[in-house]
Every structure is written in structure tokens, then in C-alpha cells.
Amino acid sequence: MTRDNTPLCIGGSRVDARLRARVPALTRRVVDRLRAELPVYAALPPEEVAGDIADIVQRSLRLFADVLQRRGPARDEELVRQRESAAQRAEEGVPLDAILSAYQIGTAMGWEEISAGARPTDLADVQEVLTHLFVLQRQLVSAVSAAYLEARQLLDVQEHAPRHALLAALLAGEPLEQIARRTGLRPAPRYVALTLHVAPHPDEHSPGSRARIAARRKIRRLQTALNGFAGEPALTALDAAGGTALLPVPEEPAWAALCGLIGRTERAVGAAVTAAAASAAPDGLPAAVAQTADIVELVRRTDRPPGLYRLADVLLDYQLSRPSEALAGLAGLLQPLDGRPELLHTLETYLARDLDRRGAAAALHVHPNTVDYRIRRIARLTGLTPTIPADARRLSAALVARRTLRA
Structure with a gap:
């Protein structure tokens, strides 16, 4: 009621009475429009649409x-059925945006029904009706979203727990039959074991909650990209810096396909x-995951560019990084260069650029003659000449051994 106890009226009729009288017919029109405009509702069983949705x-x-x-907001107990319905839609996999769109369509059609025939003299009542409409819409969106997300979170926990158990069992090397009995899931015939390191997104350097939101968004996008490769959820243990993933595959995929996956993942996470x-x-899998973790650590330690690597890409470095009596001897070849960081840096750059003195000079921001001078000093101190291919290979191995021991 308004302040003088007269009902809210538009077009000469009480808005609450007019809406109640039109509810049955308006409900049918709203449901028809939901099925016409929102494909997910059209796909629901007809009896569900005619029952719970209506x-x-x-x-x-x-x-x-x-x-x-009553010219007041909805009470909490009046929103119970909307919450229950949202939770049920979450269990059915109906997207939240479709549910909120359905409420918006119903609200808009209700407003169209009661505002038809509005006259200039109804302005005060129209404004008050709109105020109540906006408050109710906010309450509905808040209640429905909270119930949906709570239900979805519980479902995610129930769905993810067996997969996490399967991942842990596979990495522990448990027998397949024991894994199936304990987790209720049967392992795929083959997996691609991935170890990933993901650089920080620029937004992760932001202050406050924005950094946490950016990190969570990155993890979600990473998970989505990995799930899309095999057409089913990957087994993952991920955080904002990367982690481990097992991609179920029927047979070993082409290397180009895996490289494409990493490229798409980079674009997705930014x-x-x-x-x-x-x-x-x-x-x-236990040995494969251990190997890929070693490869990623080695790639990052040797300042290689981002991308996808396999053992064949780092054979020499990988072999030299294994414990052996020769490792210390190889690293010792560079002992004369201790305390001369400019010579070590020049050697690394020169070898990385396939013995190209001009390319090394450009990378070091020095004159080519400076590179020549430093190479001669390296040769005098170590007894190995970087310009000679055989000596260059020994020096390259010595650098790998040195990095391995120092790591």
C-alpha cells in the first residue's frame, strides 16, 4: 500500500491483483519463451519443464x-523453493547463466504485463513498482546463485575425489586391479604424463585479491585446456605455477598434437x-612423471625457451645430470674460469649460438673482437679451444656438469 493506504495502481487497476489474475496464463507464456530462447531448457524432459520449471x-x-x-522485500523463507530448484539444476548440469537468464525473462514479462496501459498520472506508482522489482530481482539472483554454486561445489568434490585418488594410485605404482577396487575407476590403457611450469600472469603481480583471482582463473583455464585434449577430464595436481597432469589416450599421440596443446594452453592462460x-x-607412469619433472627442471636451469620438450631434446644434458664419477671431472675442466664470470658467460653464449662470434657479440652487447679476445683467454686457461668443434663439445659438456653440480 502507498502512504495513504491506497493500492499501487497502473492503468487504473491494482498491480498486485492484476498480476495474480494473470499468473496462470503468464506462466505458460514464460515457459514457452524459455524453451524457445534458451536451448538448455528446450533439452529438458517435457514433464520437468511442465512441472518443476513451471x-x-x-x-x-x-x-x-x-x-x-506489502511494499516490502521478499522474506528469506519465501525463496526456499527457488534455492532448491537452483541446486537441482546444478545437479543436472544446467549452466548458471541460463538459470539467471530465465529469471530475467520471467521478470521482464511480469513487468510488461503490469505496466501495459500506464498513464502519465501513474508515474509515482510506476517508479515505486520498479523499485520493488529491482530489489526482488537482486534477491532472486543472490539466492539462486549462492544455492547453485554451493551445490556445484559439493558435486565437484564428489566428482574430483575419485580422480585425485586415481592419480595418487597411478603415481604410487599400485596394481591396476587394486586401483580399480579402491577408486571405482579403471585406468586408461595409456597416458601422456605432463610436467608443467607456468609463468606468472601479469595480473598475479597486482595488489590484494586481484592476484589471487588471477591465479585461480589461470588454474581453471589450464585445467580446461588439458581436459579438451582427450575429450575427458585429465588427472591433475595443479597450482598457479603448474604441476602434474596425466592425459588419458587410447594410443601414443603425435608429438605435433602435444605441441599444439601446449601452444593452446599458453594462449588460454596468458x-x-x-x-x-x-x-x-x-x-x-611413476618413472615417466619423474623423468618429465627432471626434464622441466633441466630446461629451466639451462635457460631454454618455453615450450614442450621430450627426452630426445635434452639427451646430453639429461645424461650428464645423472650422478656419475665423470661428472666432477667434466665440471673441473672449467675450474680455471672460477672468478671470471665474463669468460664463463661468453663461453655459454658462444656455444649456444653454434660458435658464431658475431651472434655472440650481439647477444653480449660487445664488439666481435672482444669475443675473440675472451675466447683466446678461455683457451689459454683451460687448454680447450672453443673454436675447435671437438673442444667445443667437451666445453659444452663441462658447462652442463658444472650447472648440475651447482644446482
Whole structure:
């Protein structure tokens, strides 16, 4: 009621009474429009649309009429059925945006029904009705979203727990039959083991909550990109810096396909990705994951560019990084250069550019003659000449051994 106890009226009729009288017919029109405009509702069973969906539409329209009659917001207990329906839609996999769109369509059609025939003299009542409409819409969106997300979170926990258990069992090397009994899931015939390192997104350097939001968004996008490769969820243990993923595959995929996956992943997360991959049957996964983790660490330690790597790409470095009596001897070849960081840096740059003195000079921002001078000093101190291919190979191996020992 308004302040003088007269009802809210538009076009000469009480808005609450007019809306209540039109609820049955309006409900049918709203439901028809939902099925016409929102494909997810068209795909629901007809009896569900005619039952639960129509019931929620009708309840929400009657609630709107109650709000207009008493000129006050909806009470918490009046939103119980909307919450229950949102949770049910979450279990069915109906997207939240479709549910909120449905409420918006119903609200708009209710407003069209009661505002038809409005006259200039109705301005005050029209404004008040709109105020109540906006408050109710905010309450509905808040209640429905909270119930949906709570239900979705519980479902995610239930769905992810067996997959996390399967991942842990595979990495521990448990027998396949034991894994199936304990997790209720049967391992795929083959997996691509991935170890990933993801650089920070620029937004992760922002102050406050923005950095945390950016990190969570990056993890979600990373998970989505990995899930899309095999057409089913990957087994993952991920954080904002990367982690481990097992991609179920029927057979070993082409290397180009895996490289394409990493490229798409980089674009999705908006940050550089360094990864290593190896394909293995379930019983070979512990060794495969250990190997890919070593490869990623080695790639990052040797300042290689981001991208996807396999053992063949780092054979020499990988072999030299294994413990052996020769490792210390190789590293010792560079001992004369201790305390001369400019010579070590020049050697690394010169070898990385395939003995190209001009390319090395450009990378070091020095004159080519300076590179020549430093190379001669390296040769005098170590007894190995970087310009000679055989000596260059020994020096390259010595650098790898030195980095390995110092790491």
C-alpha cells in the first residue's frame, strides 16, 4: 500500500491483483519463451519443464505480487523453493547463466504485463513498482546463485575425489586391479604424463585479491585446456605455477598434437608454459612423471625457451645430470674460469649460438673482437679451444656438469 493506504495502481487497476489474475496464463507464456530462447531448457524432459520449471515461474510471479502488495522485500523463507530448484539444476548440469537468464525473462514479462496501459498520472506508482522489482530481482539472483554454486561445489568434490585418488594410485605404482577396487575407476590403457611450469600472469603481480583471482582463473583455464585434449577430464595436481597432469589416450599421440596443446594452453592462460611429456602405460607412469619433472627442471636451469620438450631434446644434458664419477671431472675442466664470470658467460653464449662470434657479440652487447679476445683467454686457461668443434663439445659438456653440480 502507498502512504495513504491506497493500492499501487497502473492503468487504473491494482498491480498486485492484476498480476495474480494473470499468473496462470503468464506462466505458460514464460515457459514457452524459455524453451524457445534458451536451448538448455528446450533439452529438458517435457514433464520437468511442465512441472518443476513451471512451478518455479509461477511461485516467482506470485512472490512479485506479494512484494508489490506489502511494499516490502521478499522474506528469506519465501525463496526456499527457488534455492532448491537452483541446486537441482546444478545437479543436472544446467549452466548458471541460463538459470539467471530465465529469471530475467520471467521478470521482464511480469513487468510488461503490469505496466501495459500506464498513464502519465501513474508515474509515482510506476517508479515505486520498479523499485520493488529491482530489489526482488537482486534477491532472486543472490539466492539462486549462492544455492547453485554451493551445490556445484559439493558435486565437484564428489566428482574430483575419485580422480585425485586415481592419480595418487597411478603415481604410487599400485596394481591396476587394486586401483580399480579402491577408486571405482579403471585406468586408461595409456597416458601422456605432463610436467608443467607456468609463468606468472601479469595480473598475479597486482595488489590484494586481484592476484589471487588471477591465479585461480589461470588454474581453471589450464585445467580446461588439458581436459579438451582427450575429450575427458585429465588427472591433475595443479597450482598457479603448474604441476602434474596425466592425459588419458587410447594410443601414443603425435608429438605435433602435444605441441599444439601446449601452444593452446599458453594462449588460454596468458602466460609462458614450459612442459615435458612422455607417454606410458599405467605401470610406467611413476618413472615417466619423474623423468618429465627432471626434464622441466633441466630446461629451466639451462635457460631454454618455453615450450614442450621430450627426452630426445635434452639427451646430453639429461645424461650428464645423472650422478656419475665423470661428472666432477667434466665440471673441473672449467675450474680455471672460477672468478671470471665474463669468460664463463661468453663461453655459454658462444656455444649456444653454434660458435658464431658475431651472434655472440650481439647477444653480449660487445664488439666481435672482444669475443675473440675472451675466447683466446678461455683457451689459454683451460687448454680447450672453443673454436675447435671437438673442444667445443667437451666445453659444452663441462658447462652442463658444472650447472648440475651447482644446482
